[in-house]
Amino acid sequence: MRALHVENLTFNWPGSENATLRIPNLSLAQGERNFLFGPSGCGKSTLLSAIAGVVDVSPGAILVANNDIGALNGGARDRFRVDHIGMIFQVFNLIPWLSALENVLLPCRFSKRRLARAGEDPAGAARHLLGELGLSDTSLVSKPASELSVGQQQRVAAARALIGKPDLILADEPTSALDEAAKAAFVDLLARECAEAGSALLFVSHDRSLEHHFDRSVDFLALNGGAA
Amino acid sequence: MLVFSLRSLWNRRFVAGLTVLAISLSVALILGVERLRDGARDSFANSASGIDLIVAPRGNPVQILMATVFGVGGTGTGMTWDSFEWLEDRPEVAWAVPIQMGDNHRGYPVIGTDASYFEHFRHSGGQPLTLAAGTILTGDGADAAVVGAEVAARFDYAPGALIVNAHGSGEVSFELHDDAPFTISGVLEPTGTAVDRMVFVTLEGFDALHAEEDAPAADPLDPAAMPTDDHDGHDDHGEHEGTEAKHSHEPDRINAVYVGLIDRTNVLGLQRAVNERPSDALSAVLPAVALAELWGITGTAERAMQLMAWAVALAGMIGMVVMLSATLDTRRREFAILRSVGATPNRIVALIVAEAAILTAAGLILGLVLLTAATFVIDPILSARFGLRSGLNVFGMRELATLFLIFWAGLFASLIPAVRVYRMTLADGLSVRL
Known part of the structure; x- marks a missing residue:
């Protein structure tokens, strides 16, 4: 089973003439860590949206854990997303008025599969993950997310993506708000925890200095053949 | 969620x-x-309970109701004592209570009446008036007064206190009857109706108040002709001498009569009889009907x-x-x-x-x-x-x-x-x- 399989994907935003995405083939094996680099505004985020099932794609173009995203309807895609995919954004990943721990547990609230895979004690699993990511301080964990530093917030977001061991983690420039030292440490931790959880990781960034943390790196411009 | x-x-x-x-x-x-x-x-409905008919000088039913039951405003010129006795003697009438109005005590309406008021008045679905302290007007002399619970509480009145009334119904009055004080004989229990805000005095006391004031202007040799300050006009009081025994004091004129019937189904017949009485221009008001009219206005x-x-x-x-x-x-x-x-x-x-x-x-x-x-x-x-x-x-x-x-x-x-x-x-x- 492949965590992600993209084949002959074309996508254009409604009203635009040119295809934003034209991807003949992209595949991630189970647990594989893939680095996808390219300049800003070339369609990387659109690709992540397509994989996450937020934009409409044709059936057969994207398979996540052998499920055809394009064949699912809206509500089913939302449920499928939380069941199989963990997501980390650039910044502002957290609900500000929930505590760090509650933020981590959000996927378990919306997905039975993630809840089941988080073990008998989801809160314990969340604490363990936070601890692994360097947030073991209990007072920190119960603080509202808005009171955490950006670096802490990103680590909480990583823990949330990882809880319940989803098949695929999508990370969209999660390090762009961090300084150099924190970047490397964050990617290191993320890679290690993905390996622990057995989740495949698709890490999108314009910063090639992070390349060496990954099994494979792909140039998005080369991948997105034929598109502008 | x-x-x-x-x-x-x-x-x-x-x-x-x-x-x-x-x-x-x-x-x-x-x-x-x-x-x-x-x-x-x-x-309002509680205040008027138990009264089948209010008879007063001809006027607007709502005005009559407001004046008599709630002590707001006044009625027209007085009705004669003859009419009261005529009413009282009607076969369908169980009881009749005379009412005099027009004075106030520090803004609270003063009602001239007799002990029958306390006997027949009902409020809040048929409860009689009860005394918190002291006695009802009977046997206390002409200068006795009974005050409602609210009046007593506001001015800290207890039986034995001396009060002075003023003419008119406004809160501010320059014409004090301070030559004719009353002694409080009783304080009523609270009722939650207009009665709480009233001061009750005897008919005799009510009259005496005005008599003294008006004495120089009236003929001292004819006590029956003494006009009460409030009402002028008619002077026919010819035939009331015969029924002295029933009431200890018979004023020349009164402002209204509360009437209770033996059989309430006769109310419309009596109303017609009152309206058609030739010697006095009277109105008979059904409280419920007047209330409905009042709600129509408000x-x-x-x-x-x-x-x-x-x-x-x-x-x-x-x-x-x-x-x-x-x-x-x-x-x-x-x-x-x-x-x-x-x-x-x-x-x-x-x-x-x-x-x-x-x-x-x-x-x-x-x-x-x-x-x-x-x-x-x-x-x-x-x-x-x-x-x-x-x-x-x-x-x-x-x-x-x-x-x-x-x-x-x-x-x-x-x-x-x-x-x-x-x-x-x-x-x-x-x-x-x-």
């Missing part, structure tokens, strides 16, 4: 609190207006008050919609995060609706609390000034229906931001932009 909404609202507790306050004020206002109206109607004002209350409710609802809508833009990111962890757009819509439900429900509860608190504060003032009580009534079905209506209106109003948020989440997807 509710817990989630609660947490989210708590995060915006200042604005949420203001919204709840606005809604609660409207709830308190709507229910308050209703209760006040019901209270006024109950209290209905417009009531409706205006209700309309205002509902307008405040509308403003509260709009405030809530504004609050929910205004925060939507700043919450886009929040919604995107929720979608990224699997919340469907419907779940997010449900979140907004749940927030509205919480705000409205909190508004309803706070509104009831406010209303109860306000009732505690305002009730004594209302009963002191107007002799009415809004009362801590139990929930009526109508109030419950009103609360339900407001709740559903709140949910319905929340559909406006909810529809917006639905469109927004679909358009935004997971892109979390600044």
